[in-house]
Amino acid sequence: MIEFLENITPSTTMALVIHAMIPLGLILVYALFAIWMERKVAAHVQDRLGPMRVGWHGWAQTIADMLKLLQKEDIIPTDASRFLFRFAPFLIFVASYAAFAVIPFSSGYIGSSINIGVFYLLAITSLLTLSVIMAAWASNNKWSLLGGMRSAAQMVSYEVPTIMSVLSVIVVAGSLNLMTVTEMQSGNEILGFLPNWLIFQNPFLLVAFVIFFVSILAESHRVPFDLPESESELVAGYQTEYSGMRWGIFMLAEYADMLLLSLLGVVLFFGGWNSPFGTFMDGPVWGFFWFMLKGMLLVFVMMWIRWTLPRYRVDQLMRICWNILIPASFVNFVLIALWEMIF
């Protein structure tokens, strides 16, 4: 991709900038789409139509909302810690967007093919916890503080099972570079017709995926683990004091986080940009299509869950993590290694 850009642009720097901007542009478009999609999913789950006025089936509703948010007053409470209050949205935005650099969007494009890709991704998503606590503490609001504390405890706890399930995949794949992980999943050889996706390669990886999916629900604050911003108890959690575009940035980051973790799941378990039909509809462009399709399917499942289930209480949430998910993920990890050892 970068060579191609260097050929068509006048300078290398410009090629680099364009290269780096591709995921950013993509994710902005995605965020607009996902917010619209969330509303539509919610509406249809609830037997309604959802936004219908702005454009065809309200497709431009999110753009209108963004324009509205831009015109909102930006309020910083008197007792808030002004620097941290302003800095937190930037941090969450940058952290969630920078993580996309190591995601292989198609066989022809990866932002940065570093050989510790997964490690980098997990490290940079930890910054999200930091920015949430920062926002909560800076607001000097009790609801924010409660939400921030909950969120911190939840995100750090669920990070352990997430990392363990990711590690299970690394054991099988043998590389931390997500491009390599994807490439080794090409082909349709399992049982003669199933694609070589990791989820089909090892029965314990199926368990790993379940653990992974539950953990990313918690990591990205989705129901049934949306306690940090549970609107019925904590008003809006750590976002309570945020208004206007600052709040909008949190929103964008949240949706970006959802996509990021879904795409990570796709790369690790569902063959990334590989076509499910072997060489049929294969290639860089189709690869991008398949990749986003699988990612959006996972995002859709997350939305579906959000509009159907109630949420857990905070002690139950912790109990699920420490009593079930963490032991299960460790045991599963050992079993996967054993399986790999034997076969």
Added chain:
Amino acid sequence: MKLTDIASQGKPTFFKEHQNKLYQSLEDKHTTIEELDVDDPLNSKMILNMGPQHPATHGVLRLLLELRGESIIKTKLDIGYLHRGVEKIAENKTYQEFMPYTDRMDYLSPYSNNVAMCLAVEKIASVEVPERAKYIRMIGSELARISSHLLWLGTLVMDAGAISFFIWTFREREKIYDIMDNLTGHRFTVSHARIGGVANDITPEAMGMIKEFINTFPEELQNYHKLLDRNRIFFERNENVGVLTTENALNSGAKGPVLRSSGYAVDLRKLKPYSRYDDVEFQVPTRLEGDNLARYYVRMEEMHESIRIIRQCLDKLPKGPVRTDNAKQAYPSKDEVYYSMEGMIHDFLMTDTGICPPEGAEAYHAVESPKGELGYFIQSDGTGHPWRMKISTPSFANLQVLENILDGEMIADTVVIIGGVDPVMGEADK
């Protein structure tokens, strides 16, 4: 007196004093919670206002919570943010004029409120109500009960986090609104009951709609059961949460479903039947556990029973007038008003003075409203206005249990418990 003195006199010091007293009473409150680490050298307590402007306190209920981390150590309740002085307003209205105010007390089941008030007035003025009117009142009250319980169900599950459920229950409530529209002429604030009967007979369309509703609703109710009865998250959020023992329930004066789910089967429809509740068969759902799940089951079963009652009422519905034919006690029918002189005069007199109970008479009549025992106490001075009217509302009584059962729970449980107790602030604050 100078103008500035008058201004300083009128300074709103009340609220400040009230706040101070409230915070002091929270500090003084004795709590039976054994704290986890009693030797907590760092004072990590937090005092938090939940309400009046909070998305899940059902209006303007205010809770003052003392928290340690996520656990509630003590709670104080502050109500009265929706006080409108309804009881005082009643003293300046004729009995019939007061009817729309009752709609606005428990605005989720206005029909029951209308009936309760009418029954009290009929008792004090010894008005005989035609049989058909009694049955129509029962049908209306039971529909109101279903409507109220549906909203409770939606908000309970929504407070627990599943927002869609609220919309699903509203789909059914919408049908009841449509029935009310056809039956009474209003969707929300019905004002259908009249002293001495009801405003108008059931129209054939309304009859058809009610019949269709009672045929389709049980199926819908089964769907709710399917969604919630095996939902682990819903169970874990509600089981053993906000446990209210029978003794505590009686001591704090709980009423209605809250009391019944604590193992005390009292239902005024069975205990002191009014209208024609002695003629219909129904059960009083009761649970022993006293937790939020028990409240869920009791209210769900009550909806089944309501359908049963409506079905029997429709079967037994007698023919006849819907309002008593005594022009001194009830409004004459519109036909009479338009086409006869006496009717016109009587209508005028009823509107002007209204029904006049004997001087010095007192009466208390209570009905089983969806939230519990709703009673009207009326003292008459012989004129068309009540001398005193006091209303005993179930929401007010049920709110008293909150201070008791919230202690020791977690902050996430507050919304579920409030949802389970199901207060309506319009009624509690009057």
Added chain:
Amino acid sequence: MESYIPIIVLLGIALVLALLLMSLSRLLGPFRPNTNKLNPYESGMDPVGQARERYSIGFYLVAMEFIIFDLEVVFLFPWAVKFTELGFGTFVAMVIFIIILFIGLFYTLKKGTIYFELKPSISNRT
């Protein structure tokens, strides 16, 4: 090292974009603060005390536990990558390592420190 340059560029662009959005909002939005508007929200009441008082210890215990687990997991990363080449001996070593980790986990679970917060027991209500 060269492959890190796009990441740094991406970080820069994301920051610029966020700044752009914020300054646009400053330009387009009104700015009319008043005392009531700038008060912290506490359900419509004047807040009692600050939000930045000492907070319950339960939260910090979780954080400590997490740090232990996170560090242990970091040790697993290099092993997981070179897993097939290292052979059976290291596998057994890793299993022993995880077992030791587990003993610690079960100890803390038993002690009850890991639960974010236990429900306080209620002696008897009056």
